[in-house]
Amino acid sequence: MTTPPTTKLNLDNIQGDILSGIPKKTELYYFFQILDTKKFRVQLGKLAPIIKTAAQVLHDRKCIEDHKKRGGHGLIQIVGVNVSFSHLGFQKLGINDSTLFGGNTNDPFSVGQLNDAVRNLGDPTKETPNGVVPDWEKEFLQPIHGLILIAGESHATTDKKLKEVEAIFGVGSKTPSVKKVKLIRGDVRPGKEHAHEHFGFLDGVSNPSVIGFDPILPGPAQVRPGILLTGQDGDPIQNREPWAVDGSFQVFRYLFQEVPEFHKYLRDNPLKFEDLTPEEGSELLGARMVGRWRSGAPIDVTPFKDDPKLAKDPQRNNDFKFKDQLNSQQRCPFAAHVRKTMPRDDLESLGISVESRRIARRGIQFGPEVTPSEKQEDKTQKERGLLFVCYQSSISNGFQFMQQSWANNANFPFGEQQPEVPGLDPLIGRGTPRKMSGLDPNDATRELTFPDFIIPRGGEYFFTPSIKALKETLSEKPPRSAEAGNEAEVEAEAE
Ligand code: HEM
Incomplete structure (x- = not known):
């Protein structure tokens, strides 16, 4: 059941996966490294407008609900893209992200999950010439700068969106701005096992209900928005820089x-x-x-x-x-x-x-x-x-x-x-x-x-920034020296 939010949160500024979860039957996880920072920041300006916001997710959920009520056949085509960056990613972008961890260099986000897995999480480890590392797939032993999530109702829709995203960053051209480190597809389980994890148990039953955003149901007390969102009531760090507001830390395992x-x-x-x-x-x-x-x-x-x-x-x-x-x-x-x-x-x-x-x-x-x-x-x-x-x-x-x-x-x-x-x-x-x-x-x-x-x-730790941060702080306008025609085109698309 979707209830219209009474929240004062700016739902157009928050990426869609955080508060409600992008509706999905399938999801692509695209882990990448940034190869060319300047180019990437310009191209990020083109990705920002296709990022699915919290407001759009609520709208999508309403459409799904209406479709079901009407007894509509099949699934309606819905796809959503979100993007996040690791501490290494912000460093590569040349962004000072210390506001994210209050300057605490022991903060897990700043340390990175590769180190945290050995020091604090208890993951199995192995010896390498470079020291002890978690016993992980080799791709996750490399630096990962960011994660793009593409969630939707079908492989066809999400694959098509992936191509669109890759085209933005010139993947497949001679000079891409990103390199794919790993692509993983997730799928909900079929038939009666739908929404159940692989051992067979229904998953996603208990999640925090956010004051003013989620309906009030019997159960654990609702949480303040700042338990999930930076810069909101309940965030343990005060006075975030404006670009760090309305984001959330994303843990991937x-x-x-x-x-x-x-x-x-x-x-x-x-x-x-x-x-x-x-x-x-x-x-x-x-x-x-x-x-x-x-x-x-x-x-x-x-x-x-x-x-x-x-x-x-x-x-x-x-x-x-x-x-x-x-x-x-x-x-x-x-x-x-x-x-x-x-x-x-x-x-x-x-x-x-x-x-x-x-x-x-x-x-x-x-x-x-x-x-x-x-x-x-x-x-x-x-x-x-x-x-x-x-x-x-x-x-x-x-x-x-x-x-x-x-x-x-x-x-x-x-x-x-x-x-x-x-x-x-x-x-x-x-x-x-x-x-x-x-x-x-x-x-x-x-x-x-x-x-x-x-x-x-x-695994890795990421930060999922606000739409405003994506558009204004993390992306860049194309350089003035760009050919006049091209520049106009890129700028128009980046609006
Ligand atoms: C393959 C790994 C995992 C499986 C199969 C799994 C399975 C489940 C299942 C079946 C539930 C109960 C249904 C529900 O409330 O959604 C659940 C709840 C939960 N899990 Fe996991 N889980 C896994 C990993 C993790 C990890 C890594 C964490 C965090 C460190 C975690 C934290 C939670 C939390 C917070 C709840 C809800 C507890 C509550 O509020 O009642 N789970 N999990």
Whole structure:
């Protein structure tokens, strides 16, 4: 349901993926290096007008809603482009971006994810002649200056838009201004698995609801706009330079999922509870690892039986806080993915706000469905996983804190006071030993160990600037020396 925003935010100035997410069935991730700064800045002036804004995304969503109401056939053609830059990208552009990290050179954005992955995120590493680096795909070990996202309803529409974008930067000509470092396509899963991530769980159920922008629904308190947007109420950094207002930090993580292995693990370790069949015991184990059933229903509300109707009901599917469960793992383990990444009353009942930890997740799946041969062998043979993207006004408050201090921290949230140590987030937690308590509802102290089901293979931190910044600060008018005819043409298009 789309509600007309009552916000004072300038939705024409904010890139579309941040507040609402560009509607998509498929998405291209185009990671690039800038080769020719001068040329790139002129050409960026031509990209800026085709960037999808938050206002346009709301309009697109309304069109989709109307199309569905009319019983229209197929999908309406919708495509959206957004662009972001890394710290290295701003350096290459010759832009002083210290306003983005308040001059703190330890800030993750300024350090870059390649370094942060080794220092703070716990990614697997490898030795190279240049030192220890994350064990990532080789493209992500190179400098990446920016990321262009192209999201839409079909491969044809997004491919066509990619060609348009590449043409702007002269890709394919003798003197392109950018070099493609990596192109990845994500696709939502087919049929009944639509909107479910590859392990099978409905994704995108809980995202921060922004005051004045999103409808108010039962669930976690709404957040101030500045939790996601720089320069707005709630942004931890005051007095941003004007060009840094209305942007957001974008975290990208290239996360591979070992799906057949995950399902084998569930099959091999069914929970014995009341009269559950082994199959139901395996379902329960998965639900207790995630904190929601595959349908999306939260186990804090419906702990031992799935409730698909509740899962679909926005009035109820986020209406839980682990309220009567403080210091208890009976309904939901402390380390379950949704409890680790959004502990709700575990912290708030102690007077600790979780507002600044909220992130807006906008990822998409990549890779094919599990093949019959993979199913038979219980072994991953094809690459698949999640192109994880999230937005926030501070990476150190949001993604980095969540990964390092919560998911990777076996003692969070109640380690010190509890007989049982919560353990790692079984999906994304990094570290050893890989175990958690609370999975067995009959014995919360029983610990289960698990292998790595999710393997990080790349990533970077970006900043998604405002439209004004793209048009006025980051792009440049064509040089005066340009041939008169050409100049007029380029300027006219750059308006
Ligand atoms: C392949 C990797 C991942 C998978 C399969 C996955 C899966 C899920 C699922 C199934 C949910 C529950 C549905 C929902 O609320 O949307 C969820 C929620 C969530 N995940 Fe992940 N996730 C992954 C990576 C991450 C990462 C890297 C982070 C951040 C460090 C993260 C943070 C969150 C947050 C904040 C929530 C919502 C918690 C809440 O408010 O209840 N996830 N994830």
